[in-house]
Amino acid sequence: MDAVSRIERTLSTSLDRVDSTAGPPRLAAAMRHAVFPRGARIRPRLCLAVAAACGEDDPAAADGAAAAIEFMHCASLVHDDLPCFDNADTRRGRLSVHRAFGEPLAVLAGDALIVLSFQTIAWGAARSPSRLMPLVLHLAAATGMPFGIAAGQAWESEPTIDMGQYQRAKTGALFAAATVLGAAAAGSEAATWRELGERLGEAYQVADDIADVLSGKDELGKPTGQDAAHGRPNAALVLGVDGAMRHLTQLAEAAVAAIPDCPGAAALKSLTLSEARRLLPKDMALRAA
Amino acid sequence: MDAVSRIERTLSTSLDRVDSTAGPPRLAAAMRHAVFPRGARIRPRLCLAVAAACGEDDPAAADGAAAAIEFMHCASLVHDDLPCFDNADTRRGRLSVHRAFGEPLAVLAGDALIVLSFQTIAWGAARSPSRLMPLVLHLAAATGMPFGIAAGQAWESEPTIDMGQYQRAKTGALFAAATVLGAAAAGSEAATWRELGERLGEAYQVADDIADVLSGKDELGKPTGQDAAHGRPNAALVLGVDGAMRHLTQLAEAAVAAIPDCPGAAALKSLTLSEARRLLPKDMALRAA
Numbered sequence: 001m002d003a004v005s006r007i008e009r010t011l012s013t014s015l016d017r018v019d020s021t022a023g024p025p026r027l028a029a030a031m032r033h034a035v036f037p038r039g040a041r042i043r044p045r046l047c048l049a050v051a052a053a054c055g056e057d058d059p060a061a062a063d064g065a066a067a068a069i070e071f072m073h074c075a076s077l078v079h080d081d082l083p084c085f086d087n088a089d090t091r092r093g094r095l096s097v098h099r100a101f102g103e104p105l106a107v108l109a110g111d112a113l114i115v116l117s118f119q120t121i122a123w124g125a126a127r128s129p130s131r132l133m134p135l136v137l138h139l140a141a142a143t144g145m146p147f148g149i150a151a152g153q154a155w156e157s158e159p160t161i162d163m164g165q166y167q168r169a170k171t172g173a174l175f176a177a178a179t180v181l182g183a184a185a186a187g188s189e190a191a192t193w194r195e196l197g198e199r200l201g202e203a204y205q206v207a208d209d210i211a212d213v214l215s216g217k218d219e220l221g222k223p224t225g226q227d228a229a230h231g232r233p234n235a236a237l238v239l240g241v242d243g244a245m246r247h248l249t250q251l252a253e254a255a256v257a258a259i260p261d262c263p264g265a266a267a268l269k270s271l272t273l274s275e276a277r278r279l280l281p282k283d284m285a286l287r288a289a
Numbered sequence: 290m291d292a293v294s295r296i297e298r299t300l301s302t303s304l305d306r307v308d309s310t311a312g313p314p315r316l317a318a319a320m321r322h323a324v325f326p327r328g329a330r331i332r333p334r335l336c337l338a339v340a341a342a343c344g345e346d347d348p349a350a351a352d353g354a355a356a357a358i359e360f361m362h363c364a365s366l367v368h369d370d371l372p373c374f375d376n377a378d379t380r381r382g383r384l385s386v387h388r389a390f391g392e393p394l395a396v397l398a399g400d401a402l403i404v405l406s407f408q409t410i411a412w413g414a415a416r417s418p419s420r421l422m423p424l425v426l427h428l429a430a431a432t433g434m435p436f437g438i439a440a441g442q443a444w445e446s447e448p449t450i451d452m453g454q455y456q457r458a459k460t461g462a463l464f465a466a467a468t469v470l471g472a473a474a475a476g477s478e479a480a481t482w483r484e485l486g487e488r489l490g491e492a493y494q495v496a497d498d499i500a501d502v503l504s505g506k507d508e509l510g511k512p513t514g515q516d517a518a519h520g521r522p523n524a525a526l527v528l529g530v531d532g533a534m535r536h537l538t539q540l541a542e543a544a545v546a547a548i549p550d551c552p553g554a555a556a557l558k559s560l561t562l563s564e565a566r567r568l569l570p571k572d573m574a575l576r577a578a
Contacts (some may be wrong), residue, residue, distance in 0.1 A: 022454060023435020027443035031434070079400065084392035103373035104446045107396065108439045111368065111403060115433030118407045122425045133418050136411045136425060144404030145320070146312025150397045154316035157393045165311055 006059075007044045010067035011035055014120040018112075030101040030109040031116070034074045039092055042275070043178045044070045046200065049271055050182030050193060053264035057187060061131060064124015065181040068117040068139055073174055075113035076149050078106055085153070114143070124185070134184045142177030149173050163233055167205055168198070175201030192260040199255035200272070206248045207279035209234040210241055214281055245280075252276035295348075296333045299356035300324055303409040307401075319390040319398040320405070323363045328381055331564070332467040333359045335489065338560055339471030339482060342553035346476060350420055353413015354470040357406040357428055362463055364402035365438050367395055374442070403432070413474070423473045431466030438462050452522055456494055457487070464490030481549040488544035489561070495537045496568035498523040499530055503570055534569075541565030 001009075015035065019028045044066035051062035081088040081096040083103060088096045098106035121139055125132040145151050152170025155161050179197035184190040209227065213236040216225030227234035236244035255276070256269045290298075304324065308317045333355035340351035370377040370385040372392065377385045387395035410428055414421040431437050441459025444450050468486035473479040498516065502525040505514035516523035525533035544565070545558045 018434040020435035022451070023440050024443040024447050024454075026447055027440060028434060075400075079396055082396065084396065102446060105443060107368055107371065107373065108443045108446075111364075111399065112433045112437075112439045112443075114400060114403050115429050115437065115439065118425055119429040119433065122422055122429070125422070129422050130418065132421050132425070133411055133414070136407055136421070140404050140408040140411070144401045144408065145307035145317060146309035148401075148404065150401045150404065151312050151316060154313040154394060154397045154401075157391060157397075158313050158315055162311070165313075 003045050003048045004038075004041060006048065006063055007041050007066055007070065008038060010063040010120070010124070011070060014067055014071070014116055014123070017123075018116060018119070026101060027105055027108055027112060030097050030105045031112055033100055034078045034097050034109055034113060035071070037092070041070060042204070043073055043174050046175065046178040046197070046275075047182040047185075049268055050179045050196070051186045053259070053262045053268040054183050054186035054188040055263040056185075058128045058131075058185065060126065061124050061128045061135075061185040062182060064121045065135060065139075065185040066178075067124070068121040068135075069142075069174060069178055069181060071113045071117035071120060072139070072143050072149070072177075075110045075117065076153070076174075078113070079110040080153060082106055085156075117143075121181075128185075128187065131184060131187060134190060135181060138177055138180050138184060138190060142173040142180075147173060167233075168201075171205045171208075172198050172201035175204065188262070195258035196255050196260075196272075199251050199258055200276075203248050203251040203255065203276055204279055206235045206244055206251065207281075209236045210244050210248070211281045213237060213241060213244075248276065248279070292334050292337045293327075293330060295337065295352055296330050296355055296359065297327060299352040299409070299413070300359060303356055303360070303405055303412070306412075307405060307408070315390060316394055316397055316401060319386050319394045320401055322389055323367045323386050323398055323402060324360070326381065330359060331493070332362055332463050335464065335467040335486070335564075336471040336474075338557055339468045339485070340475045342548070342551045342557040343472050343475035343477040344552040345474075347417045347420075347474070349415065350413050350417045350424075350474040351471060353410045354424060354428075354474040355467075356413070357410040357424075358431075358463060358467055358470060360402045360406035360409060361428070361432050361438070361466075364399040364406065365442070367402070368399040369442060371395055374445075406432075410470075417474075417476065420473060420476060423479060424470060427466055427469050427473060427479060431462040431469075436462060456522075457490075460494045460497075461487050461490035464493065477551070484547040485544050485549075485561075488540050488547055489565075492537050492540040492544065492565055493568055495524045495533055495540065496570075498525045499533050499537070500570045502526060502530060502533075537565065537568070 047066040078097045121135050142148050155166040176197035179193040180190045183193040212225035212227045336355040367386045410424050434440050444455040465486035468482040469479045472482040501514035501516045
């Protein structure tokens with residue numbers, strides 16, 4: 001079964017397990033709305049790729065870790081879209097959760113998805129219970145205080161913002177968790193896998209910055225976008241689009257160099273480079289020419 | 290060390306572990322504001338009492354479970370106080386988290402406390418890692434879908450409300466978790482401990498109903514309160530204050546009868562009865578005379 005099918009199956013199975021007819025049906029619907037239809041699933045695919053490279057001996061543990069990361073990512077999007085943060089009306093081309101179900105159920109859907117994330121990682125580890133401790137602790141570290149995604153989002157509410165901590169926590173933490181949890185799910189030493197995730201998280205941020213700048217180009221005729229409009233830091237504004245593309249290539253090469261010795265290192269290196277190319281906007285080659 | 294001191298120490302230690310100078314300081318302050326100064330700590334005290342009755346062989350595991358329950362309770366209060374739910378200005382005699390720190394940090398403080406709850410239960414189980422699986426799964430079940438506190442709160446957003454499920458989930462779930470997790474932390478069979486927690490959760494709800502009715506008596510001269518004003522179900526409105534008191538006594542007796550055979554059963558029975566009396570408003574004897 002390919003990685004995306006495994007991820008979708010695990011997400012569905014976990015949601016089904018907590019969707020009892022005796023529970024509140026609109027909360028269940030709001031949670032599904034947050035998770036399906038799927039986005040790129042880039043973090044859980046990375047998690048499964050690392051588990052495979054480590055010689056995955058318990059696919060259910062890796063599936064649980066991958067789905068847990070995606071549930072956490074979806075929870076963060078639901079809360080980030082709330083009126084008190086981005087006040088986003090749409091997400092992935094349709095209504096955001098708070099616009100479709102109201103603000104109370106959006107808050108609760110995020111909460112329940114955070115809980116489901118821990119539940120899913122525990123269910124996945126049923127045959128490898130000794131791996132649960134590192135799995136829970138790495139998942140929590142990527143999510144909470146002081147360096148997880150909640151901490152990353154909180155920097156926007158501080159009087160002075162530490163930009164490095166902000167980006168490492170808001171974007172990098174779940175990428176690092178993807179590689180670290182993939183290794184932990186396979187029973188491998190997890191710490192050596194952090195750098196790969198961190199470099200890919202940085203590459204993802206730079207690709208996002210490039211896309212933001214190019215998205216503004218069409219309408220305004222100059223290299224700007226939402227980040228310029230809101231005074232947010234953007235690598236493509238600082239380095240230019242060509243400079244940002246070179247930086248992204250360097251980050252992808254650094255990611256490849258950071259892959260530890262493992263049974264599937266060669267395949268993972270090849271996959272890492274092709275994924276880095278996928279990060280670019282689809283018409284990047286044309287526009288950057 | 291007495292139970293309350295153990296609970297306060299574990300809550301403080303956990304918060305200290307995630308409060309790095311490199312993290313966002315206002316989120317850390319919002320989390321502490323939600324947890325201190327302490328409320329009655331009734332759920333973690335119940336958890337420690339059950340662990341002791343089971344012949345607690347790993348106090349750190351019990352401490353972790355008790356603190357995890359209290360973090361989850363505090364997280365739910367922070368989110369329930371948000372403008373989109375109760376819009377409460379105060380909590381425990383001072384500003385609610387969203388009034389003191391703003392809505393974004395209140396959402397994130399709740400999220401980060403949910404994460405810290407799982408982290409704390411994992412830290413506590415360091416010397417008994419085989420107990421982590423049931424601890425995580427029972428904690429998640431008490432918190433998420435379909436029967437946990439998030440599900441309970443979500444019933445308020447459903448077009449038709451299942452009152453039984455609503456109260457069992459919103460109030461009962463964390464009481465049942467307190468007894469179940471106390472037993473699981475001590476390495477005992479957890480399922481037999483659920484009924485004690487459920488009966489005490491019902492008793493707590495009835496005591497709350499009595500307090501609500503009596504709170505209205507002073508000002509209006511008739512047995513009413515916030516529940517009557519908002520059309521919420523209230524046992525003391527249905528049964529009268531004297532009838533509700535008799536019901537509370539029956540629930541306390543049912544709780545005592547539900548205590549499984551264990552090394553500390555006698556002491557726990559005595560504690561359960563004295564705790565049930567503490568549930569009543571301080572001037573209950575006088576007013577009900």
